[in-house]
Amino acid sequence: MAAKIDTPAIYESMRHKLVTAVFPPGQKLKPAVLIGDYGCSINTLREVLLRLSAVGLVTFEDQRGFRACAASARRQHDLTRFRILLEQEGATHSIRNGGLEWEARLTAAHHKLWHIESHIADQGEIAPMVDLWCAAEWEFHDTLMSACDSALLRQTFAQIYDQFRQQMVTRENNFGYFSGNLQEHADIVAAALDRDEPLVRRRIHDHLSRNLITIGVSDTTAQSRFSSTAGA
Numbered sequence: 001m002a003a004k005i006d007t008p009a010i011y012e013s014m015r016h017k018l019v020t021a022v023f024p025p026g027q028k029l030k031p032a033v034l035i036g037d038y039g040c041s042i043n044t045l046r047e048v049l050l051r052l053s054a055v056g057l058v059t060f061e062d063q064r065g066f067r068a069c070a071a072s073a074r075r076q077h078d079l080t081r082f083r084i085l086l087e088q089e090g091a092t093h094s095i096r097n098g099g100l101e102w103e104a105r106l107t108a109a110h111h112k113l114w115h116i117e118s119h120i121a122d123q124g125e126i127a128p129m130v131d132l133w134c135a136a137e138w139e140f141h142d143t144l145m146s147a148c149d150s151a152l153l154r155q156t157f158a159q160i161y162d163q164f165r166q167q168m169v170t171r172e173n174n175f176g177y178f179s180g181n182l183q184e185h186a187d188i189v190a191a192a193l194d195r196d197e198p199l200v201r202r203r204i205h206d207h208l209s210r211n212l213i214t215i216g217v218s219d220t221t222a223q224s225r226f227s228s229t230a231g232a
Contacts, residue, residue: 010038011048018057018068019165020134021175025071029058056163071167073213079164080211086157087208088201090145091188095195098147103193109143110189112136117182126177133177134169140185144192168211178210 005013014034017023034045049066052058060066069075094102113136120126126133141161145154168176184207191200 005038005040007040007044007048010040010044011051013038014048014052015055015057015162016131018052019162019169020130021170023068024170025068025166027068028064029066029068031065055159057166069163069166071170076164076167076211077213079160079167080208080213083157083160083164084205084208086153086160087141087145087204090148090150090153090157091192091200091204092197093148093150093153094145095192095197095200097149102143102147105146106140106143106189106192109136109140110185113140113185114182117177117185120177121179121182126175130169130175133175134165138165144188164211181207 014023023029029049031042031045035042038045049058049060053060053066057069058066059069098106116129116133116136120129120133123129138161142154142158145157148154165176170176184203188200188203188207191203
């Protein structure tokens with residue numbers, strides 16, 4: 001049995017696994033296995049799973065227990081639309097409120113992400129760098145919005161971002177990495193540093209719009225991608 005871990009650490013570990021495809025969409029989260037992994041009580045585990053359910057990463061059904069939120073074409077579409085709206089609004093307000101310090105942090109976050117994505121492009125393989133890339137990608141987009149004047153907007157964006165990443169970051173989907181990311185992130189930064197609000201909104205949309213799905217596509221389409229890896 002693993003050494004006992006405190007509740008916040010268990011929550012963060014499971015959240016990370018849910019948004020980096022360690023627990024693929026639809027996978028059953030088995031208490032007996034998780035208790036052994038984390039060295040915690042069933043009550044602690046249930047508390048963590050309920051918190052993850054509250055932020056939209058886990059679902060619960062009577063007689064079936066807890067599962068990682070399933071993939072759905074409609075859900076991916078809706079999360080993409082909502083993320084675009086939130087990020088556009090947050091970036092716009094950051095441009096208005098952010099000063100030199102925000103510019104410096106955004107430039108640094110982009111430099112880190114650019115370095116990692118350039119390395120991925122050179123190697124042609126993302127799997128060994130998924131954790132590093134996901135952390136840098138979040139840091140970049142969070143920093144872009146960090147000078148906005150709404151704590152609620154940022155909190156909501158963080159939850160939607162995690163739900164979005166859970167849908168996208170899978171082996172079948174190349175963990176959500178696209179070759180165009182390098183230039184698209186650079187374009188967003190350039191527009192933000194130029195204080196061009198309409199342009200930054202357009203570039204955020206262009207960066208994410210590939211993930212929009214025409215409504216009417218069967219919701220089972222995306223789910224089928226994970227049928228071979230999801231738990232029983």
